[in-house]
């Protein structure tokens with residue numbers, strides 16, 4: 001097995017093995033771009049190391065051989081006292097995890113080679129590089145708290161009477177190295193390692209280990225990145241952006257990652273090393289300014305950017321360094337972008353003839369579309385603008401100001417909406433960033449940590465608000481003081497920050513889905529174009545779960561092609577409770593029939609409304625599902641009320657009657673008890689009343705010239721006999737009511753009990769359609785209570801990697817998905833043409849939609865707001881490359 005590849009040996013398609021950074025460094029090398037030479041240690045090596053806690057056999061020898069080759073090529077040896085080669089050791093996983101894992105720069109410096117470096121690059125530069133090495137190595141490899149180094153640096157600057165690192169001269173930095181070494185010794189009990197090979201090996205281990213750091217694990221969970229991939233490690237010959245004013249470092253995008261507009265976008269920082277830019281520690285200048293600083297490098301950079309866009313056929317982001325007028329490419333990748341930019345750029349590239357529409361829909365996602373459906377600020381009223389800064393990640397966020405991550409987590413846990421305000425963020429703030437509604441920083445641009453991470457999460461973020469003076473527990477801006485607990489509103493699109501709460505309005509994309517004409521807004525045009533294409537490609541139909549005419553009408557405007565689930569129990573709530581109580585309390589047939597007769601016209605009117613809203617489209621009406629006692633007061637409340645009223649001598653006759661009923665119906669496990677078809681078989685006349693209401697409503701709509709297409713769905717079936725019994729009774733009623741009206745009603749079942757999935761062949765004999773109730777199928781497949789487990793222990797399961805995301809959110813393909821597959825195959829084998837759909841929450845989850853496409857279902861059904869997302873994902877599934 002080969003564990004180490006030179007850049008010349010890789011390419012961009014080897015991300016699994018070389019990680020994103022390594023694969024793209026290889027690609028750029030092979031494109032002939034100026035990449036410093038180096039090699040990549042594979043993710044396989046990392047996985048082996050993490051498993052055995054040691055380098056796998058052969059890895060050390062391979063690294064040695066590659067290092068020697070690198071030294072020969074460059075003509076310098078690692079750590080050579082006279083003229084040292086220095087290397088950077090950089091993480092790089094398959095999926096970008098900005099700032100989550102470790103990097104160590106300047107490996108190879110020690111007390112001797114620092115002098116050699118000084119001879120070539122100057123003493124100040126050499127000692128600055130050495131102190132950076134000790135700092136990074138100490139913090140990442142030996143876990144010395146980074147604050148100690150930061151404090152020592154601040155102290156040195158204070159003594160010098162400056163706030164700028166660049167004012168420290170060679171002697172100051174030499175002295176600082178002495179202090180750093182002491183800090184290192186105090187915390188590790190050993191001297192700073194002088195052997196360059198030992199430094200290299202320890203740095204590689206530290207990068208491997210950083211895969212499992214808490215913040216990296218948290219980020220992976222958030223971004224749904226599998227926990228077992230491991231990271232590659234890139235060992236790259238150092239180039240220096242801190243060699244003086246003719247050196248520098250920067251980041252650039254080939255288009256605006258915020259809007260997709262073409263142009264020159266990026267930040268540049270003269271006389272600095274790369275980490276200074278990403279960390280947002282010093283404020284950068286716009287990339288355009290490089291033209292006047294170093295025109296030759298600027299022109300070359302623009303040429304390279306064009307080459308990269310051509311080659312990758314997409315927006316690329318890059319990191320570069322200029323070392324004494326010579327440009328070096330340190331990284332590129334297909335760049336992260338906002339949701340709006342993703343749609344706009346995909347449509348632009350189609351216009352430019354670079355990609356086709358299939359590729360365009362591959363490049364956007366349902367999750368991004370979901371972000372575009374967020375509301376925006378309505379600025380028509382009065383509002384007070386505090387400052388304008390960089391709109392780094394779009395959205396409109398309103399919340400209480402907090403200044404640290406822990407407080408953000410605490411308040412968000414209490415249900416408060418918070419805005420996390422920081423000078424800059426670092427990876428330790430991740431938990432707070434997840435908890436916050438939005439993030440505001442006073443330093444750093446579009447490429448700062450806060451910006452990159454927030455964009456990845458789809459979280460509103462405004463960066464670089466340098467007018468903010470942040471002290472303890474408050475910030476001041478243009479004379480206004482805003483303290484922790486005050487409310488602000490931040491606009492991640494325009495970068496504006498407002499005092500107080502600004503009202504929000506629906507997004508232009510929602511307005512478009514609601515039926516507004518396609519406007520001149522490039523985003524709306526792009527969404528329209530890509531949605532049309534997704535619709536033309538998809539084989540899955542998309543329906544909506546809706547229980548009212550208003551929901552159904554909205555779903556239809558959003559593109560729903562019918563209703564996949566109407567939960568009729570929702571029609572039993574509100575002011576109808578009393579009628580339901582009467583039904584439950586009814587003793588004897590006459591009382592029960594009277595109660596049902598009172599409910600019948602109400603239900604019929606509900607269905608008429610639904611059928612009208614969905615005129616011409618199928619409407620699946622599910623017969624009542626939950627246990628009836630859900631419609632009665634809680635046992636405890638009622639018992640207390642009866643006891644208290646009884647003590648006061650009040651009349652408790654009716655309440656007592658209710659209490660007896662509740663006690664009689666009480667179940668230990670109501671989710672597994674008397675609900676669904678079981679209820680229909682036990683309470684005479686209940687299902688019959690519903691079937692009659694459906695049929696009468698359909699006939700009424702048909703007589704008025706409409707077209708109602710009801711599908712009656714029986715819930716919680718586990719055995720075909722249950723369905724047969726309900727069906728026989730229903731058919732009698734249907735024949736009687738429908739007569740010659742021309743209405744056609746079909747009868748099918750939910751598949752939501754594992755036994756139903758496993759006996760689907762039998763059940764299909766009695767069902768004209770199946771709809772998978774993946775909520776219950778997940779509950780019963782895993783044996784997880786839907787209502788209890790998520791808060792109770794899922795965090796631990798996520799932490800252990802038992803699953804990467806709650807199976808109630810995204811379908812568990814291997815287990816629950818297998819039940820779906822079996823039932824689909826056996827159902828269709830027994831009844832060719834059996835219609836198959838899904839109406840659990842998974843019907844609107846992007847990953848799950850792809851699975852349902854693969855299984856060959858006919859439709860998914862989801863909440864109205866997720867209908868456009870499901871349409872897009874169904875189209876993407878149809879053009880996915882496997």
Ligand code: PEP
Nearest residue numbers: 752773774775776839840
């Ligand atoms: C299901 O179980 O997936 C389903 C759609 O039904 P409910 O959520 O109402 O139990």
Ligand code: MG
Nearest residue numbers: 752773775776
């Ligand atoms: Mg269910």
